[in-house]
Amino acid sequence: IAARAGVSIPTGVSPSFFPLANVTLQSGSPLWLSLDGYDPNDDPLSFSATSDNPSLVLPSIPSGNSSLRIKVQNFGDMTFELFDNLVPDLTAHIKELAQAGVFNTTATSSEVFGAVVKSPDLTVIGSSLPSAAVGGTLSPVDDQFHPDLQNNQAGLLGLSKWDDDSGNAQFYILGAPARQLDFQQPIFGMLTEGESNRHNINDTTTVNNVPTRTVTINSVEVFQDSENGLLMLKAPPGASGQANVTVRVDDGHGHTFSQTFHVTVIPSVLP
DSSP: OHHHHTOOOOOOOOOEEOOOOOEEEETTSOEEEEEOEEOTTOOOOEEEEEESSTTTOEEEOOOSOOEEEEEETTTEEEEEEEOTTTOHHHHHHHHHHHHTTTTSOOSSOOEEOOEEEEETTEEEEEOOOOGGGTTTSSOOBOOOOOTTOOSOSTTEEEEOOSSTTOBOSOEEEESSOOGGGTTTSOEEEEEEEOHHHHHHHHTSOEETTEESSOOEEEEEEEEOOSSOEEEEEEOOTTOOEEEEEEEEEEOSSSOEEEEEEEEEEEOOOOO
């Protein structure tokens, strides 16, 4: 069929990942980059990273974290790596809710993104209170923060709350930096795949911050992602300068792929 259509089918064996653009890193405010990987043979992938100026820019890649896949009707999937290594109490809470099916749409309940806020100071997609959680499927979880998790970029997944230690089943996805939320709203995950779907949800038409068409969450599932990962870049407080970071992916069978990008470090911009 391919020959008749004149279409060539890729036959490569090496893994790859979505291109990484040059970035600006604020000193003292770690940046998380999605490593959206692909392997033609579906082999598990491992990532590593090095810096040519490690005293200025220190790269690190967590391993062993769980991931969350949010399936959204008519929009597609979004995959998030959970920060089990940094905020384990929060991620355990969310995983318990997800595994209990609290976020899944059923015949009697429909879970939605009930708010899409697009304002100069806050761009965010927010979930509604899952109807299955009414009455308290779990007690609220205590706040848990980590200095490496700051509301400084799109794609971060956080817990919505209105008072200390009151977060439970509502969450938000940032569409832009919102540093006023730092150490107020706990972060527990970062997008690794599905950025175009997140962007399309964020661009949906709204009236008073409510989507004009229902944005339904079909399901939320916990899994171990063997294809994607996260890269954290960190620079010391007050530092500035330049560095190059090289990321490498390996399929475990001797096939690799690498990419180098440039990092510009500037003083942190606080709210």
